[in-house]
Amino acid sequence: LDATAVADAEARQAGLVKPAGALGVLESLSIQLAGIARTCPPAVPGAPAVAVFAGDHGVLAQGVTPWPKDITAVMVEVFRNGGAAINVLSRACGASVTVVDIAVDGDVAEGVGTGAEVLSRKVRRGTADLAKGAAMTRDEALAGLAVGIEIANRLVDGGADLLLTGDMGIGNTTPSAALIAAFTGTDADLVTGRGTGIDDETLNRKTEIVAAAVARTAGVDDAINLLAEVGGLEHAGIAGLVLGGAARGVPVLLDGVIAGSAALVAQRLAPASIDYCIAGHRSVESGHIVALQQLGLRPLVDLDLRLGEGTGAALSVPLVQAAARVLNEMATLESVMAGPDA
Template sequence: MAVLHPDAGLAARQRQSQLTKPAGSLGRLEALACWLAERSGQVCPPLPQPGIAVFAGDHGVAADGVSAFPSAVTAEMVKNFTRGGAAINVLARAIAAPLEVVDVGVASPLPAELPIVHARVRAGTGNLRTEAAMSLDECRQALAIGRASARRLHAQGVTLLIAGDMGIGNTTASACLVCAFTGATPEDIVGLGTGIDDARRAHKVAVVGEALARAQAAGAHDGESWLAQVGGLEIAAMAGLLLEAAALGIPALLDGFIATAAALAARAIKPAAADWWLASHRSQEQGHLRALAALGLTPLIDLELRLGEGSGAALAVPLIQMAVRLHNEMATFAEAGVSGAA
């Protein structure tokens, strides 16, 4: 696990007090720059360079009617990613972020020539309501796939990692994980996902409750076993990326509900890893704020998003970069010849 640099953080806070502005007038942007200084070990941290990995996997529980879309959409969206037509493609281009798409567990066959990372552990998870989503060994394979993605992006010069998701049914798996790691009830956490109606939401609440009871009876008790019982292959890969970010000493920017569920699992596996994560935005998904609170994180923005793919995190990148630029490039009172506060 990479170490923090509290001396650099303290020096960054001292620098903030000397910049040509009233103390605290840039609000959370000041704290954000100092947070990055403490992790980079530099009083003036380098401008974060983002990189995005979108992990794709299907969920057996989708057969229980918990989503507004069929499982076939997962593979269709993977193909859309490769053509550059999805929201995350647009955003990645806008922030000059390398983007890789990883098949961790798509159920439908994908052409071998498709320009993605072909790392399928299995063709979708089991139906978490009635059986384990995956074996413990398969879960560990998915975690390793996420770790490898973090290392590939880091090798390209990435210093701010984003994990995106694509998987029909994954809000159900994520709701299970959030309930497992926070003690919340399904009624508290389950939302509308891809846009289901109230009747289907009530069914989804029941499915999550059954899955939690089954998993607990099967012995789920820690990060890996809960992921294996009620998670998703793409969610486990996202957790792996978050864990590797901390190991490499690179901040990771959480996206929405799915990414935050992955973060709760990753923290259960390695608690100190959470020191390296930021929350980008508040999702419209009902349980997201509860999940963020459990991690002790406050989102940077709230744009009423509920897309996934890493889109909310990508949108927050320019804000983070501006926080660093303000911190690094503003003049101090002494440099500008401006009188400080009396």
């Protein structure tokens, strides 16, 4: 972040017509936005863009979720037609929606629908079963990262000034938990959650699968190799979006646990990229807070969401805009005390 803009924003916050610190997290967020924009006050983000990375997961063969794999492709069509939660919440905050087929195990047509543009960037048809070996090759993980970077560039070139991460992938809380365990050194049972709703027996099986997969990565330190071993291609895409957004100097608003786990990959590859990240919300998935702690991010909203798609990021767009507006529009104590004739 730009040190001069950060210092200017800190000084400006201190002079606004309110007690110091009274706007809490909005103040630190406004300072971060100034540092990202490299100017104070920063422009208010007005063109948010959600990138929803969609992919399937071989680990579904282990019965880690009651939902069938086909739902991933079905939901891509719902996104295209504008009926999903992310469509609704994106319309609410004026965000565009771009769905990226990065690993859907089914045929997805490119094209612009009433709800979203769908892009085909399929690296492979679903990952391999991470319970039995690496989820993907190192080259596939790199290809997934490159897709994310390309999407960041595409969206920023198209005018986006705030990137939001989204995901769709039945079973993708399993690789998320594995990534969080692997990147933070936390036990599997502390970071494996119920996803969209599973019973105790399924949770136990899911936790064992995560623990076994992570155990296989003992000694692996390379972020790309870890991603390939236990991750998913949505995660690769989101990590690439973070890297691409940071490289373009655009803030990246993270959704929930899928995004949090993916951001750990970006953090390992380029720690400074996290300076450009904002945590949109706190998921109920237990691993998310572990990821956020390692990222050093505080979530803006905490409303028990566990849907993904980018919904938690979209919900927090108005908060990000509000933080920037405070720095742009509030009067200073000095001007108020000088009176209207000054």
